[in-house]
Amino acid sequence: MSNEWIGTLGVVVLLALLLLRIPVAFAIFGVGFVGVSILASPMNALNLLASETYTVVSNAELVVIPLFILMGNIATETGMSRKLYDAAYAMIGSIKGGLASATVVGCAGFSALCGSSVASALTMGRVSIGEMERFKYSGRLSTGAVAAGGTLGILIPPSTGFVVYAILTQQSIGKLFLAGVIPGLVLTALFVLMITGLTWLKPELAPQGPKTTWAEKARGLTGAIPITVVILLTIGGIYSGIFSPVEAAAVGAGLVVLYGLFTRSLTPSALWRSTRGAVITTTTVMLILIAAHMLNPFLALSHIPTAVGEFLTGLNVGPYGILLLILLTYLVLGCFLEGFAMLVLTMPIFFPVIVGLGFDPIWFGVLVVLTLEMGLISPPVGINVFIVKSVAPNVPLGDIFLGVAPFWLMMVLAILLFVMFPQLVLFLPNTMIT
Template sequence: MSSMTIGTLGMAILLMLLVLRVPVALAMFAVGFVGIAVLNGPMAAMSLMASETFTLSSSAELVVVPLFILMGNVATEAGLSRRLYDAAYAVIGSIRGGLASATVIGCGGFAALSGSSVASALTMGKVSLAEMDRFNYDSRLSTGVVAAGGTLGILIPPSTGFVIYAILTQQSIGRLFLAGVLPGLLLLTLFVLTISLLCLVNPKLGPAGPRTSLSQKAQAIGGAAPILGIILLTIGGIYGGIFSPVEAAAVGAGLVILVGAALGKLSLRALWSATRDSVVTTATVMLILISAHMINPFLALSQIPQALGEFLAALQMPPMGVLVVILACYLVLGCFLEGFAMLVLTMPIFFPVIMQLGFDPIWFGVLVVLTLEMGLISPPVGVNVFIVKSVARDVPLGRIFAGVFPFWLAMLAALALLVAFPQIVLLLPNTMIN
């Protein structure tokens, strides 16, 4: 068999394993290892496995992953994430749809701590769903808001998706973090506008919540001030050149632990639980990255990326047309594949094409991560939808998917704006002080 045939067969087997719910890292590692062994010999596969595992495990820049994950987990254990929701709730909860908007804002704030969409959806679901149910919010809006708001965790920095993209494409983690700030705020704004429009058309979807006095607003904002300060310090420190991403992660994790302890909300048991969860999540991310560095050489040896590049060139489409086709592929794949698996599988194929067309890799990274977000709420996989379902057990799955659809359209609008106006993405990284 030719290398192209072996590569195509390997990718078909990989997709079949993923459909059968084999863990992403295990499926990619097995196909990559066996594929390299077939194309280049067993010794080459063994050597690559040993060298890539050591290289990735000793990479200093990957320290941002456990530190930012620890920061988010400690914030959850110490109840600091609840303070973000309470502050937004006090300020805008009294308007129609205000509790839903407060949930989105709370998700955005928690995303800036954890970098995890699943953690954002789960945490905010536990905090806000009961409140919205108490004030007779329609279950489509309440669950849809939590599922969609949770997706902000993969876009607003620190984002695990940006870290994996940076490692796969040899881009700057710091520039990617900064590139995600304005698109994240844009998407958050579009979500709030979507809620307002839905409640304007049908006021019964989101009744107004209780009014709060100025002193209650001030108290709630004051309670969230420490965690907001940590968020601004870490992201602002990267932008100002004060911290590298690794240093910002260390400062953020350390400050969250100190704040939690000072407030008396962080016991040794809670710290241990947060640390244990962080280790498990970090190990999962590392296994995916190691597996990616096994599957990428296999794809290169099979010459699939080169063949795809030649095929797209033969179509004689304008560069923007090729970009739209690639993004459409991500939208379709997002309906069936887990986000990180999709990222690892497609980067070796699409990234060389993007570079050949002269697109900015940082801009493309934000577009890709946004399409991964859309996959998190797209049927039939929709990971965030199932996370919300685990919290709202009495709400039918179809009703949750119906609730997220307006927010999926808002994400599509955000994607179109970022394609049309790359400056939204590139403004902060291009003005970053090095």
């Protein structure tokens, strides 16, 4: 059997293991280790295991993962996420569909603290769905807004997805973080426009919200000041060159801890829960990255990336046609696979093609992460949909999927915008001070 056939068989086995819900890291590691053992030797596989594990865990840039996750966890425990929603609610909650729009804006703000789509959907779902039920919002609109708004967590920095992409492709974490800012704001605006349009066409979806006084607006905005300061210092510090991503993560985590201590909202038990959650998530990501460093040599030995690259470039559909095929592949895989698994599996195959075509790797990273977001609300897996279902058990699962459909179309529109106008993605990273 040729190396190419062995590589193809390995990819098929890996996909089967992932579809069977074998833990991502174990599935990737098992296929990579066995594949290298077959194509090289068991001793080479063992040597790779030792050397690549050390390479991953000694990478200082990966410190951003536990620090930013800790920052988001503490922000949740200290009520900072609730204050974000309250501020958005006070400003736009009184307009038609305002509670749903406030939820999306709150998700965007919270995403800038936690970098996790699941955490954003879960936290904002707990805060907002009860309010929307109280004001007789359509179950489809309320749950759809939460599930879609939660996807902003993987696009708006700090994003764990960008960190993994950066490590797999040797790109700058800081530039990727900044590249996600404008697309995240654009997507947030598109979601709010969609809610406004839906409620204008179908007024029964959402009633007019309660009016808020200027004093209530001022109180809501005042409560969001600490969160705004943390976001501006971390992202602004990276952009201005004052902080590296690691330093920005440390500053952000330190500030939310100080906020929790100052307001006496960070109890010992809350600190324990936050730290424990950060450790668990970090361990999961690190295991996946170690496994990726076992899979990549297997794919290289099998010549699969070269074969796929030659196939795509031989289709004569042009660079943007190839880009479309790659994004469609991510879209299909996202219906069944977890995002990190897709990155690990596909980057060694698709990234050389993208670089060979002359596309900017930072720009491509944003497109990939945005496409991965779409998988979070696509059936049948759609993990954000199931997260929202756990918060709103009375809304049928089918209704939630129908509720996210308009937002899914807005994400398609966003991808088209970023392909047509790449400067929306590249302006901030190209002007950052290094």
